Amino acid sequence: MKIRKILLVLILSNGWVKAQQNVDTKPNFIIILADDLGYGDLGFTGSTQIKTPHIDALANSGVIFTEAYVSAPVCAPSRAGLITGRNQVNFGYDNNLSVPLPQFNPQYSGLPVSEKTxxxxxxxxxxxxxxxxxxxLG
Incomplete structure (x- = not known):
């Protein structure tokens, strides 16, 4: 009889510990940013010409964020806006020039280290x- 009580307590406490572990679990997430990728270029959004089975599988088993807009027409400033959550023009990252223009201020070369990502x-x-x-991003 004593052994049954001990087993019952162990079984019940194990379930309680597992329940506590699940409460504190943070969700995992992945952000995929692809330059020059159009909405209709993926299988799960309707493309029949471009095969994207692995991305389609990720999309089918996760959450799809469909209301996104780039904050710049070129890749690096747009990426800066995405990873900071701010309009990159506010911290001077508004172009993607490999050769600076004469009026270019070198202090705005890349993502400022003061910006939180x-x-x-x-x-x-x-x-x-x-x-x-x-x-x-510099």
């Missing part, structure tokens, strides 16, 4: 962050 903000919340691919 989504990775900075997520780190404050206990997330581990990583980036793969093109940085191109």
């Amino acid at each position: 989504i990775a900075d903000r997520l780190s404050e919340l206990g997330y581990v962050n990583g980036i793969v691919g093109k940085w191109h």
Whole structure:
């Protein structure tokens, strides 16, 4: 009889511990940014010409963010806007010039280190962050 009570307590406490672990779990998420990718260029958005089975699988098992607009017509400033959550013109990153114009101010070359990125903000919340691919922000 004593062994049954001990087993019952162990089983019930194990379920409680598992329930507590699930409460504190942060969701994982991935942001995929592709230069010059149109909305209709992916299989899950209707493309029949371009095959994207792996991206389609991610989309089918996750959340799709469809109301996005770029904040600049070229890649680096647009990327700066995405990772900071701010309009990049506000911190001087409004072009993608490889050769600066004569009136170009060198202090605006790349993403200012004073700008907080989504990775900075997520780190404050206990997330581990990583980036793969093109940085191109100075």
